[in-house]
Amino acid sequence: MTRPSVVTAAMLAIGDELLSGRTKDKNIGHLADMLTMVGIDLREVRIVADDEEAIVEAVNALRGRYDHVFTSGGIGPTHDDITADAMSKAFGVACVHDPKAMHLLGAMYERRGMEFTEARKRMARMPVGADHIANPVSTAPGFRMGNVYVMAGVPQVFQAMLDGLLPSLETGTPVLSRTVRSPFGEGDIGTPLTEVQKHHPETNIGSYPKFDGKTFSTDIVIRGRDEAELAAAEADVIAMIEAISRSRQGG
Amino acid sequence: MTRPSVVTAAMLAIGDELLSGRTKDKNIGHLADMLTMVGIDLREVRIVADDEEAIVEAVNALRGRYDHVFTSGGIGPTHDDITADAMSKAFGVACVHDPKAMHLLGAMYERRGMEFTEARKRMARMPVGADHIANPVSTAPGFRMGNVYVMAGVPQVFQAMLDGLLPSLETGTPVLSRTVRSPFGEGDIGTPLTEVQKHHPETNIGSYPKFDGKTFSTDIVIRGRDEAELAAAEADVIAMIEAISRSRQGG
Known part of the structure; x- marks a missing residue:
């Protein structure tokens, strides 16, 4: 590229x-x-x-x-x-x-x-x-x-x-983004999400808490300028959420 | 005071x-x-x-x-x-x-x-x-x-x-404000409003254009920390708008 x-x-x-x-x-x-x-x-x-x-x-x-x-x-x-x-x-x-x-x-x-x-x-x-x-x-x-x-x-x-x-105007390479909705709050995903970010340093993974008056959920936003890197990070974020879901159901 | x-x-x-x-x-x-x-x-x-x-x-x-x-x-x-x-x-x-x-x-x-x-x-x-x-x-x-x-x-x-x-927290004397709605755009009131501001230096007179898709009108906001100064400036702004109205009807 x-x-x-x-x-x-x-x-x-x-x-x-x-x-x-x-x-x-x-x-x-x-x-x-x-x-x-x-x-x-x-x-x-x-x-x-x-x-x-x-x-x-x-x-x-x-x-x-x-x-x-x-x-x-x-x-x-x-x-x-x-x-x-x-x-x-x-x-x-x-x-x-x-x-x-x-x-x-x-x-x-x-x-x-x-x-x-x-x-x-x-x-x-x-x-x-x-x-x-x-x-x-x-x-x-x-x-x-x-x-x-x-x-x-x-x-x-x-x-x-x-x-x-x-x-x-002079512009640059647009930043692309993908949003993954997490039903879990930031406290549940914080530690594994830090690992995902470390594995995808070319992307910028942000985590945005949403509060409905009772519980927190999270929008996880992956931003980057390369489509393939973005897709790889997105797949890891989705896998992370599935793993948390499984551990909840299992426990 | x-x-x-x-x-x-x-x-x-x-x-x-x-x-x-x-x-x-x-x-x-x-x-x-x-x-x-x-x-x-x-x-x-x-x-x-x-x-x-x-x-x-x-x-x-x-x-x-x-x-x-x-x-x-x-x-x-x-x-x-x-x-x-x-x-x-x-x-x-x-x-x-x-x-x-x-x-x-x-x-x-x-x-x-x-x-x-x-x-x-x-x-x-x-x-x-x-x-x-x-x-x-x-x-x-x-x-x-x-x-x-x-x-x-x-x-x-x-x-x-x-x-x-x-x-x-430590707070100060609150700023009071009065809003006068002008049916005229800023271009019509700009020059006389500058005079009103000059006569009331202890107040801060702001002018905020509103656009309804066709014409501009203006909200004139008078701000200050003293009630009497505020009232005097407000009276002069209202008199200014009335004078513009009269000159329009007369002309």
């Missing part, structure tokens, strides 16, 4: 409302699903407030460490939307009204007979040198600066931007 | 499954709600994988910066539960089978006629010097080490641990 390629990513979700509990984030889980599907490893997520210093520090930490950084939130027209300014500061460039975005937004508001207010013009601001990320839902574009993809916080818009963006 | 006291916190959610999309986190939003209620400011959240180095680095960064750090995940009985080891490393102490936890778990499994397996004994491991965080759901305790509170990832257990823990 060819050596699998690994492409890494982080997400930075921006917004006071995520930290106050007012808004329950929906973008992290969606991004995680999409990246897994295309073969990009999401390694870290941070949530920070609408605070310039916090955004700058987080984006600079993440963009140096991962291949891609995806951000959500803070690119609307109001005073608390400061993501464009923070990104400009992080990259050490000016934040300007992008001419192409001004044109795009100006034309849209004219078509709709709406005033292109100062507030709406804020949505055309981005760091000098940024490329647009198309917004098929509500026009105002996101932007790419280096390896950082700046997108909206409203889930419908975030998802539409991501759909357009993903096909253009 | 007396000066409001501010107590800060961060959360560290631990688990490969949160980053692969397999599990959609429920603990961050719950913690955010609970902390807001008791008067602790959640300032930052990080999600990292079941990776010792990543956990150690994140918890050390967060515990030095915030008054409290809450973690979720990685304290079960299987090989991928490495939070106790990582916390011990972060604090530079040994990770041991805590005698009190061994006793608690041993008695519980004996009562239930279940074997106290090596895997289950893993759940008694914690850094030397840690205090227990009670687990009324499934016995295996979380633990406190310094200003770090290590709790389970299963939401029912996380919530029960937090309920028991919160009354013992």
Whole structure:
């Protein structure tokens, strides 16, 4: 087999409302699903407030460490939307009204007979040198600066931007997964499962307890980039559960 | 009025499954709600994988910066539960089978006629010097080490641990909030809202767009620790919306 390629990513979700509990984030889980599907490893997520210093520090930490950084939130027209300014500061460039975005937004508001207010013009601001990320839902574009993809916080818009963006990105060998349901709790399978993991070091075996209010069962998830290795590990996990079942019935 | 006291916190959610999309986190939003209620400011959240180095680095960064750090995940009985080891490393102490936890778990499994397996004994491991965080759901305790509170990832257990823990923590003056619904999008209210914010610097006015598939409306949320300042800002926001309504009807 060819050596699998690994492409890494982080997400930075921006917004006071995520930290106050007012808004329950929906973008992290969606991004995680999409990246897994295309073969990009999401390694870290941070949530920070609408605070310039916090955004700058987080984006600079993440963009140096991962291949891609995806951000959500803070690119609307109001005073608390400061993501464009923070990104400009992080990259050490000016934040300007992008001419192409001004044109795009100006034309849209004219078509709709709406005033292109100062507030709406804020949505055309981005760091000098940024490329647009198309917004098929509500026009105002996101932007790419280096390896950082700046997108909206409203889930419908975030998802539409991501759909357009993903096909253009460098991706790796997708991680495949198999799930085996165990009727036994983690305490029963923990020791033998450790042995299975040791025998299949190329796979990553995770164990996720489920609690129905009375008893625990477990989902065992085997992840890896090679189909044959995955199948071999899965067979051993199934054999392990059957052995526990037999010993229970026998005892 | 007396000066409001501010107590800060961060959360560290631990688990490969949160980053692969397999599990959609429920603990961050719950913690955010609970902390807001008791008067602790959640300032930052990080999600990292079941990776010792990543956990150690994140918890050390967060515990030095915030008054409290809450973690979720990685304290079960299987090989991928490495939070106790990582916390011990972060604090530079040994990770041991805590005698009190061994006793608690041993008695519980004996009562239930279940074997106290090596895997289950893993759940008694914690850094030397840690205090227990009670687990009324499934016995295996979380633990406190310094200003770090290590709790389970299963939401029912996380919530029960937090309920028991919160009354013992130092809290600050709770942040109060008022929400004003605006039928206008952010582009219409952005400029006047900036003025309202400037007149009420002791409050934090956030603006959250809602999209129904066709048009945007806005929830305007005013937050602050003083009731009178909050009421004054709210009155100005309502007056602002009424002024926009009048100008629309007049025009």
